[in-house]
Amino acid sequence: MAPTKTKESTSIPLADYFFISGIESTQIYDEREHAAASPPPVDETIEEDIALETDSTTSPRPSTPNSPNTVGAKRGSSRYSWEARKSISSVIGPGDFKPTPSNRSSATIKGIQTETPALSDEDFEIALRKFASERENFLEEIQVQAGAVVPQASRTPKSRPRTVRITSAEDAAKDAAQKGGIGGLRRRLSTMNSMKRQPSVSVSRQPSTRTSKRLSGYNSVIPTPKPFKASPDMHPLKRRYEPVLLDRYPPKAQDNETKRRCPFPDYVPMFAFPNDVVVVSSDERPRSTWHGFAMTTGDGSKLHAICVTVWMPLNETASVELERQCEAWRKANMSDEERELASSLGERLAAERAKLSRLLAELPNAAQGSVERDTLDDQISAVEEKISLMADLLRPVRHGAASKIEGLTDGESGFWIPRCYGVLGKDGAMTSFWKEWLKAIVTPMTNGAVLRVPPSSPKIGMWQPLERYVVNLCVEAPSPMSSSTQIEVAIRELRLYARKEAENEIPGSRNADIYALFRSLSLNNIVTLFEYVLSESRIILLSSHTSMLHLASAAITSLIYPLKWAGVFIPVLPARLIQALEAPCPYIVGVERRYENLEFPDDDFVLVDLDQDTIESTARPTLLPRQQRRKLVASLQAVAAHHIRYGVPVGPPSYAIETFPNDAFSSENPQIYSQRATPSSLASLVGANSAAFSELPVPIQNRSIILNA
Incomplete structure (x- = not known):
């Protein structure tokens, strides 16, 4: 009798893959190439300052052709000059010349010692304050674009399609009513009466971008990534490096684990670093950031990922080589x-x-x-x-200046390279759990940058190797099958609980984070964006923070429940896939503001600036009915009054900008650290009148301290 498979061997893991992405130090400095290039043989050098011992009668000083001391100069030597401004003898004098036994072309030429007083402290303070007042003009004179000095004439502004800033629909309706007047109302009524008398005729509708999604799939509109190109004229600290996959678990050779998972997708490093990798020269360790992205496999299934970027110091050998490259660029530019x-x-x-x-x-x-x-x-x-x-x-x-300055630079060299740790899986409802898990495992990698974290001790807890936590997440811990079960994962003294929603709850309600969207946009702009989503438009999200693109795109798709977004969904679009914005189908795409070659489509698109709280488009959206729209805005003003009533500034929240805001281990998902699931308030909200939303009691819960944060 064949042995039966156990339930553990066929269960779905809590996460499919764990990966590490970044760059190797060999991409900056290849030791093998420098070791292979041996220095040329050099003979024994002769000291330059020793006078040449020779007879002056037999070896007279060679004179310059066509000089006053030259006898019988040829006519062809008239191209030589004895002018003082072109002769070294005019500086040292004819009597001071002492030949040396060294015949090298690199012999040191000593300059004239001039007595120039050094800049005093008072003069330096005056120059410093003058430089502070004229710093903006000084920086404008240094024309540096992507690290390479370019002439002013070569700079041409990027062409941008003409768009209109979308404001509140009520203001637009008032303007239209004032322009139309009574005559416009009579014309509309007469048109309606004439339409009623005409027989109905079926008109063939031309395919548009909203219907082309039936004609094009995801793979047909997403192009092949552009090849990576690095310009040799760029400054070494502005030069970009192609990210690579450093490690993954389970590895490709482990067949028994890869069979029960989806295939590991390509281009994961490109999505982990949408704008490629740069080496940063900083006095302090750069702040850790995070973001999420979604990918679509060949069979059409979606994969969700969360990654955290931590900055590591560059090793000494690569730092020396990078400093040499910087010095060569400084001398040339x-x-x-x-x-x-x-x-x-x-x-x-x-x-x-x-x-x-x-x-x-x-x-x-x-x-x-x-x-x-x-x-x-x-x-x-x-x-x-x-x-x-x-x-x-x-x-x-x-x-x-040099990369390291004593008293200012923290670290050995002052150069930092990013290292990305990520989790990949099919279950999009686990992204919040993966984020908290990644934050916990990268805490010891910050070398004490996260404050108020108790040190490791047998009483509190000891940090385990990274491999121990990865195996626990990707192999040992199964995914919860229903709301009646929850999975507990331990990281030192922390306890993280993974759970699913109940059958009578909105799918993804416990994982969706809509606060970031409501914090970055005003209520009128949120309603306008909601109308564009219902119209199946081509929506482009723009932000300086990669995590804000992930949060906003996930919140948009959650707000249209029970509808489901069927178009192309790319929360973070890499720079080498920027041509995907020309896809003739509805999409929700997020792009970073720092992309160099950022070009928008010619027409029919919506640009949502999450940093500036603006929406621009080539056409106005299809408005909701006036009564329903006013009711929706009034309800949102009652339940989301942080901008109006409490004066919260518009902009991305702090946890969307960096991983550890205020150098603390804080969390916007407290239910992950609670053993008891938070009761859902959906039943009470559905049965209540929308006019009474502001009067509903808000449950106040005592939140436990997380890592003393």
Whole structure:
């Protein structure tokens, strides 16, 4: 009798794949190429400063052709000049010339020692304050585009289709009513009467972008990614590197685990880094960010992913090579004044920081309220102000200084490369759980940047290797099959609970996050966007934060329930797939503002700026009925009064900008850390009148502290 398969071997895992993406240090510096290139043989050098021991009678000094001392000069030598401005002898004098035994072309030519006084501290402060007042004009003179200096004439503004800013529909209706007048109303009534008398004739409708989704599938409208191209003239810190897949679990060779999962898709690193990878030169570790993306496989099924980006210091060997490349670029593209300015600011800044440390050490010895204490306080304030000013002035021209400045740079080299940790799976309802799990496992990688996290101890908990957490998520923990079961995952002292919605709940209601959308857009713009979605338009979301694109696109598709978005859905579109915006079908696509070659379609599109709270389009949307629209706006004003009543500024929330806002381990999904599921309020809201939404009691729950955050 054949053995029966156990339930655990065929159960669906909590996550399909775990992956790590980024760049290798060998992409910046290849040790094998430099080791293969051996230096050429060099003979024993002769010291330059030793005088040549030779007889002056037998070896007279060679004179320049056509010079006054030359006898019998040829006519063809008239191209040589004995002018003082072109002769080195005019500088050193004819009697001071002493030949050396070195015949190398690289012999050192010593310049004339001129007595020029150094810039005093008072003069430097005057120049510093003048530079602070004229900093904007100075930066405009440095024409740097993507790291490469280009002439001003070559800069041409990008052509953009003519769009109209969409405002409130009520204002547009009032303007139309004032322009139309009574005569327009009579014409409309007469037209309606004439239409009633005419027989109905079937008119063939031409296919439009809203109906072309029946003609085109996802794979037919998404083009092949553009090949990666790196310009050699770019600044090394502006140069982009192609991201690669560093590791994944389960690996490709593990057949017993890959059979019960979907195939691992291509181009995952491109979606993890939509704008490719750059090396960052920073004094401090860059802030960690996160975002989510969705992909469609060959069979049409969707895959959802969440990834967190952490910045790692570049190793010493690659940092030295990168610094050499930066120095070569500076010599070729920057003037001596700009490089000298950056170097001088760096030296002055280090001296001021040392002075601040000395003053702070003397502060405890001064009595409180004494004249000496007041003098020290004034000196400390002046030095701190000067340090802040010089640090701000140094950053715009930082590419002219060295990567590391003593007293300013944290780390070994000051160069940082991103490393992306992500989770991939079919169940889109688990994305919030995956995000909290990723935040927990990358906390020890920040080297104490996340504050108020207890250190590891046998009493509180010990950090396990990363492989232990990955195997627990992708193999050992099964996915919950119904709302009656929940899966507990432990990470040190944290307990995370994965669960599904009940049958009588809205699908995805426990995973959807609509606060980010309502925070970044006003209520009128949200209703306008809702109308565009119902009209199946081509919607382009624009933001400087990648995670905001993911949150807004997921919230839009949740708000149209019970309808389901059937068009193309790409929350984060990589820069190398930007030509997908020309697809002749409805779509919801998110693009980053920092894309270089960002070109919008010629017509029939909607641009939603999530950072500026604006909506632009080539045509106005199909409005909801006036009565239903007013009722919807009134209900939203009652339940989402954070902008109107409480004065919350419009813009992306802090958790959509970085992974750990305020350097704390906080969460916008507290139900994931609660053993008891939060009761749903859907039944009470459905049975209540919309006019009484603002009077419904809001349940107040005591939230437990998460990692002392």
